[in-house]
Amino acid sequence: ACQHRLWPEIDRISMEQLRYARLGVGEGGWQLFAEDGEMKMYKREEEVNGMVVDPLKACHMVRGVTGHEMCHYFFSPDVRMDWETTVEQMTVIETIAEDTLVFLQVHKRIWPASQRDSLFWSHMRQVPDHNDRDGHDIWIVCNHSTENPDFPSNNGKFVRVTLTVCLVCQTFIDPPKDGAQIVRDNITCKITYCSVVNPGGWAPASVLRAVYKREYPKFLKRFTAYVIDQCKEKPIMF
Numbered sequence: 001a002c003q004h005r006l007w008p009e010i011d012r013i014s015m016e017q018l019r020y021a022r023l024g025v026g027e028g029g030w031q032l033f034a035e036d037g038e039m040k041m042y043k044r045e046e047e048v049n050g051m052v053v054d055p056l057k058a059c060h061m062v063r064g065v066t067g068h069e070m071c072h073y074f075f076s077p078d079v080r081m082d083w084e085t086t087v088e089q090m091t092v093i094e095t096i097a098e099d100t101l102v103f104l105q106v107h108k109r110i111w112p113a114s115q116r117d118s119l120f121w122s123h124m125r126q127v128p129d130h131n132d133r134d135g136h137d138i139w140i141v142c143n144h145s146t147e148n149p150d151f152p153s154n155n156g157k158f159v160r161v162t163l164t165v166c167l168v169c170q171t172f173i174d175p176p177k178d179g180a181q182i183v184r185d186n187i188t189c190k191i192t193y194c195s196v197v198n199p200g201g202w203a204p205a206s207v208l209r210a211v212y213k214r215e216y217p218k219f220l221k222r223f224t225a226y227v228i229d230q231c232k233e234k235p236i237m238f
Protein backbone atom coordinates (compact mmCIF):
# COMPACT_ATOMS: atom_id res chain seq x y z
CA ALA A 1 0.00 0.00 0.00
CA CYS A 2 2.84 2.36 0.77
CA GLN A 3 3.76 2.74 -2.90
CA HIS A 4 0.18 3.23 -4.15
CA ARG A 5 -0.47 6.67 -5.72
CA LEU A 6 -3.20 7.39 -3.13
CA TRP A 7 -1.06 6.45 -0.13
CA PRO A 8 0.18 9.98 0.77
CA GLU A 9 -3.44 11.29 0.75
CA ILE A 10 -4.72 8.25 2.69
CA ASP A 11 -2.04 8.72 5.35
CA ARG A 12 -2.56 12.50 5.62
CA ILE A 13 -6.40 12.47 5.71
CA SER A 14 -6.52 9.55 8.16
CA MET A 15 -4.25 11.33 10.63
CA GLU A 16 -6.07 14.66 10.13
CA GLN A 17 -9.39 12.93 10.87
CA LEU A 18 -7.93 11.29 13.99
CA ARG A 19 -6.93 14.72 15.33
CA TYR A 20 -10.32 16.20 14.32
CA ALA A 21 -12.22 13.38 16.05
CA ARG A 22 -10.26 13.87 19.27
CA LEU A 23 -11.07 17.59 19.47
CA GLY A 24 -13.78 18.18 22.07
CA VAL A 25 -17.21 19.51 21.22
CA GLY A 26 -16.79 22.41 23.66
CA GLU A 27 -15.70 24.84 20.97
CA GLY A 28 -16.47 25.18 17.30
CA GLY A 29 -20.23 25.70 17.41
CA TRP A 30 -21.30 22.09 17.91
CA GLN A 31 -24.94 21.70 18.94
CA LEU A 32 -26.23 18.55 20.66
CA PHE A 33 -29.18 17.27 18.60
CA ALA A 34 -29.68 13.71 19.78
CA GLU A 35 -28.99 11.79 22.97
CA ASP A 36 -29.69 8.14 23.77
CA GLY A 37 -28.06 6.68 26.87
CA GLU A 38 -24.30 7.01 26.37
CA MET A 39 -24.68 8.19 22.77
CA LYS A 40 -24.49 11.95 22.15
CA MET A 41 -24.80 13.38 18.63
CA TYR A 42 -23.66 16.86 17.68
CA LYS A 43 -23.90 18.79 14.46
CA ARG A 44 -22.87 22.12 13.00
CA GLU A 45 -25.19 23.73 10.48
CA GLU A 46 -23.11 24.52 7.39
CA GLU A 47 -24.01 25.08 3.75
CA VAL A 48 -21.70 25.02 0.73
CA ASN A 49 -23.14 26.67 -2.41
CA GLY A 50 -26.59 26.48 -0.82
CA MET A 51 -26.21 22.75 -0.09
CA VAL A 52 -26.50 21.35 3.44
CA VAL A 53 -23.19 19.76 4.46
CA ASP A 54 -23.79 19.73 8.23
CA PRO A 55 -20.74 18.14 9.89
CA LEU A 56 -21.74 15.51 12.41
CA LYS A 57 -19.85 14.23 15.47
CA ALA A 58 -21.17 11.38 17.59
CA CYS A 59 -19.67 10.18 20.87
CA HIS A 60 -20.63 6.85 22.37
CA MET A 61 -19.41 4.38 25.00
CA VAL A 62 -20.09 0.71 24.29
CA ARG A 63 -19.45 -2.01 26.85
CA GLY A 64 -18.36 -5.50 25.83
CA VAL A 65 -16.45 -4.86 22.59
CA THR A 66 -12.98 -3.55 21.73
CA GLY A 67 -12.04 -0.73 19.38
CA HIS A 68 -10.39 -3.27 17.12
CA GLU A 69 -13.68 -5.20 16.86
CA MET A 70 -15.72 -2.02 16.20
CA CYS A 71 -13.37 -0.96 13.40
CA HIS A 72 -13.13 -4.46 11.96
CA TYR A 73 -16.92 -4.68 11.41
CA PHE A 74 -17.19 -1.09 10.22
CA PHE A 75 -14.46 -1.66 7.62
CA SER A 76 -15.42 -5.15 6.44
CA PRO A 77 -17.21 -5.25 3.06
CA ASP A 78 -18.46 -8.78 3.80
CA VAL A 79 -20.81 -7.63 6.56
CA ARG A 80 -21.60 -4.09 5.35
CA MET A 81 -25.09 -4.89 4.10
CA ASP A 82 -25.93 -6.62 7.40
CA TRP A 83 -25.97 -3.31 9.29
CA GLU A 84 -25.81 -0.45 6.74
CA THR A 85 -29.45 0.18 5.76
CA THR A 86 -28.82 3.55 4.02
CA VAL A 87 -27.09 1.68 1.19
CA GLU A 88 -28.77 -0.17 -1.69
CA GLN A 89 -25.66 -1.54 -3.46
CA MET A 90 -22.02 -1.84 -2.37
CA THR A 91 -19.03 -2.87 -4.49
CA VAL A 92 -15.33 -3.01 -3.70
CA ILE A 93 -13.82 -1.64 -6.91
CA GLU A 94 -10.17 -1.70 -5.81
CA THR A 95 -8.11 -3.48 -3.15
CA ILE A 96 -5.17 -1.20 -2.38
CA ALA A 97 -4.10 -3.31 0.60
CA GLU A 98 -5.79 -5.68 3.04
CA ASP A 99 -6.51 -2.63 5.25
CA THR A 100 -7.32 -0.23 2.39
CA LEU A 101 -10.21 -0.67 -0.07
CA VAL A 102 -12.09 1.53 -2.56
CA PHE A 103 -15.91 1.26 -2.33
CA LEU A 104 -18.63 2.28 -4.75
CA GLN A 105 -22.01 2.56 -2.96
CA VAL A 106 -25.49 3.43 -4.15
CA HIS A 107 -27.48 4.99 -1.32
CA LYS A 108 -31.18 4.72 -0.75
CA ARG A 109 -33.02 7.63 -2.30
CA ILE A 110 -34.03 10.43 0.05
CA TRP A 111 -37.26 11.71 -1.51
CA PRO A 112 -37.69 14.22 -3.18
CA ALA A 113 -33.91 14.48 -3.81
CA SER A 114 -32.49 12.33 -6.59
CA GLN A 115 -30.64 9.13 -5.68
CA ARG A 116 -26.95 9.39 -4.74
CA ASP A 117 -23.88 7.24 -5.06
CA SER A 118 -20.51 7.52 -3.32
CA LEU A 119 -17.01 6.41 -4.27
CA PHE A 120 -14.45 6.45 -1.46
CA TRP A 121 -11.29 4.83 -0.16
CA SER A 122 -11.59 3.19 3.25
CA HIS A 123 -8.52 2.69 5.44
CA MET A 124 -8.23 0.96 8.81
CA ARG A 125 -5.25 1.26 11.11
CA GLN A 126 -4.14 0.95 14.70
CA VAL A 127 -2.56 4.08 16.15
CA PRO A 128 -0.36 3.63 19.23
CA ASP A 129 -1.73 6.12 21.73
CA HIS A 130 1.30 7.32 23.69
CA ASN A 131 -0.13 10.41 25.29
CA ASP A 132 -3.11 8.74 26.92
CA ARG A 133 -2.39 7.74 30.52
CA ASP A 134 -4.38 4.53 30.11
CA GLY A 135 -2.01 3.64 27.26
CA HIS A 136 -4.67 1.88 25.17
CA ASP A 137 -4.23 1.75 21.44
CA ILE A 138 -6.65 3.56 19.20
CA TRP A 139 -8.19 1.99 16.10
CA ILE A 140 -9.50 4.16 13.29
CA VAL A 141 -11.38 3.66 10.02
CA CYS A 142 -11.36 6.63 7.66
CA ASN A 143 -13.57 6.87 4.55
CA HIS A 144 -12.82 9.65 2.08
CA SER A 145 -14.22 10.31 -1.41
CA THR A 146 -11.94 9.67 -4.34
CA GLU A 147 -12.25 9.54 -8.13
CA ASN A 148 -11.84 6.65 -10.52
CA PRO A 149 -12.00 7.10 -14.31
CA ASP A 150 -13.77 3.74 -14.66
CA PHE A 151 -16.61 5.05 -12.47
CA PRO A 152 -17.16 8.69 -13.48
CA SER A 153 -19.34 10.81 -11.21
CA ASN A 154 -22.78 12.03 -12.28
CA ASN A 155 -22.83 9.63 -15.23
CA GLY A 156 -26.52 10.36 -15.65
CA LYS A 157 -27.87 7.79 -13.18
CA PHE A 158 -26.87 9.04 -9.70
CA VAL A 159 -25.64 12.28 -8.20
CA ARG A 160 -22.20 11.65 -6.64
CA VAL A 161 -21.92 12.71 -3.00
CA THR A 162 -18.54 13.56 -1.54
CA LEU A 163 -17.92 12.39 2.01
CA THR A 164 -15.31 12.20 4.72
CA VAL A 165 -16.10 9.86 7.61
CA CYS A 166 -14.02 8.56 10.46
CA LEU A 167 -14.69 6.06 13.21
CA VAL A 168 -12.18 6.42 16.05
CA CYS A 169 -12.31 3.80 18.81
CA GLN A 170 -10.37 3.50 22.06
CA THR A 171 -10.57 0.44 24.31
CA PHE A 172 -10.63 0.74 28.09
CA ILE A 173 -10.06 -2.30 30.28
CA ASP A 174 -11.28 -2.42 33.88
CA PRO A 175 -9.05 -5.30 35.00
CA PRO A 176 -10.87 -8.01 37.00
CA LYS A 177 -9.81 -8.63 40.60
CA ASP A 178 -7.10 -11.15 41.55
CA GLY A 179 -5.60 -11.38 38.06
CA ALA A 180 -8.61 -13.27 36.63
CA GLN A 181 -8.87 -13.48 32.83
CA ILE A 182 -10.32 -10.38 31.14
CA VAL A 183 -13.91 -10.99 29.97
CA ARG A 184 -16.15 -8.81 27.82
CA ASP A 185 -17.74 -7.24 30.87
CA ASN A 186 -14.36 -5.73 31.73
CA ILE A 187 -13.99 -3.84 28.45
CA THR A 188 -15.52 -0.61 27.19
CA CYS A 189 -15.04 1.04 23.81
CA LYS A 190 -15.10 4.85 23.49
CA ILE A 191 -16.34 5.70 19.99
CA THR A 192 -16.14 8.98 18.08
CA TYR A 193 -17.89 8.94 14.71
CA CYS A 194 -17.44 12.01 12.49
CA SER A 195 -19.01 12.56 9.09
CA VAL A 196 -19.36 15.30 6.49
CA VAL A 197 -21.52 14.36 3.50
CA ASN A 198 -21.79 16.89 0.67
CA PRO A 199 -24.93 15.95 -1.31
CA GLY A 200 -23.15 16.88 -4.55
CA GLY A 201 -26.19 18.57 -5.95
CA TRP A 202 -29.42 20.27 -4.95
CA ALA A 203 -31.38 18.69 -2.09
CA PRO A 204 -33.92 20.52 0.07
CA ALA A 205 -32.19 21.71 3.27
CA SER A 206 -35.27 21.13 5.43
CA VAL A 207 -35.68 17.55 4.15
CA LEU A 208 -31.97 16.72 4.55
CA ARG A 209 -31.79 18.11 8.07
CA ALA A 210 -34.90 16.14 9.08
CA VAL A 211 -33.49 12.95 7.55
CA TYR A 212 -30.08 13.44 9.17
CA LYS A 213 -31.73 14.07 12.54
CA ARG A 214 -33.72 10.86 12.25
CA GLU A 215 -31.31 8.56 10.41
CA TYR A 216 -27.94 9.19 12.04
CA PRO A 217 -28.92 8.17 15.58
CA LYS A 218 -30.60 5.04 14.15
CA PHE A 219 -27.50 4.33 12.02
CA LEU A 220 -25.05 4.43 14.94
CA LYS A 221 -27.36 2.52 17.31
CA ARG A 222 -27.94 -0.20 14.73
CA PHE A 223 -24.23 -0.52 13.94
CA THR A 224 -23.10 -0.75 17.58
CA ALA A 225 -25.88 -3.25 18.42
CA TYR A 226 -24.76 -5.33 15.42
CA VAL A 227 -21.13 -5.45 16.62
CA ILE A 228 -22.12 -6.36 20.19
CA ASP A 229 -24.28 -9.19 18.84
CA GLN A 230 -21.55 -10.46 16.47
CA CYS A 231 -18.90 -10.45 19.20
CA LYS A 232 -20.69 -11.78 22.25
CA GLU A 233 -19.96 -15.49 21.61
CA LYS A 234 -16.50 -14.90 20.11
CA PRO A 235 -13.06 -14.61 21.78
CA ILE A 236 -12.09 -10.96 22.40
CA MET A 237 -10.12 -9.39 19.51
CA PHE A 238 -7.87 -6.82 21.25
Ligand SMILES: CC(C)(C)c1cc(CCc2ccccn2)cc(-c2ccc(S(=O)(=O)CCO)cc2)c1
Binds near residue numbers: 113143161163197208
Ligand atom coordinates in the same frame (compact mmCIF):
# COMPACT_ATOMS: atom_id res chain seq x y z
C1 LIG B 1 -29.47 8.79 5.14
C2 LIG B 1 -28.22 9.45 5.69
C3 LIG B 1 -27.92 8.82 7.04
C4 LIG B 1 -28.46 10.91 5.93
C5 LIG B 1 -27.09 9.27 4.71
C6 LIG B 1 -27.20 9.78 3.41
C7 LIG B 1 -26.13 9.57 2.55
C8 LIG B 1 -26.12 10.07 1.16
C9 LIG B 1 -27.45 10.00 0.54
C10 LIG B 1 -27.96 11.35 0.28
C11 LIG B 1 -27.38 12.47 0.85
C12 LIG B 1 -27.92 13.69 0.56
C13 LIG B 1 -29.01 13.78 -0.27
C14 LIG B 1 -29.54 12.61 -0.77
N1 LIG B 1 -29.03 11.43 -0.50
C15 LIG B 1 -24.99 8.93 2.94
C16 LIG B 1 -24.92 8.44 4.21
C17 LIG B 1 -23.72 7.73 4.66
C18 LIG B 1 -22.53 7.72 3.93
C19 LIG B 1 -21.43 7.03 4.41
C20 LIG B 1 -21.49 6.34 5.59
S1 LIG B 1 -20.13 5.49 6.22
O1 LIG B 1 -20.08 5.81 7.61
O2 LIG B 1 -18.99 5.84 5.42
C21 LIG B 1 -20.42 3.76 6.12
C22 LIG B 1 -20.39 3.26 4.74
O3 LIG B 1 -21.67 3.35 4.17
C23 LIG B 1 -22.64 6.35 6.32
C24 LIG B 1 -23.75 7.04 5.87
C25 LIG B 1 -25.96 8.61 5.12
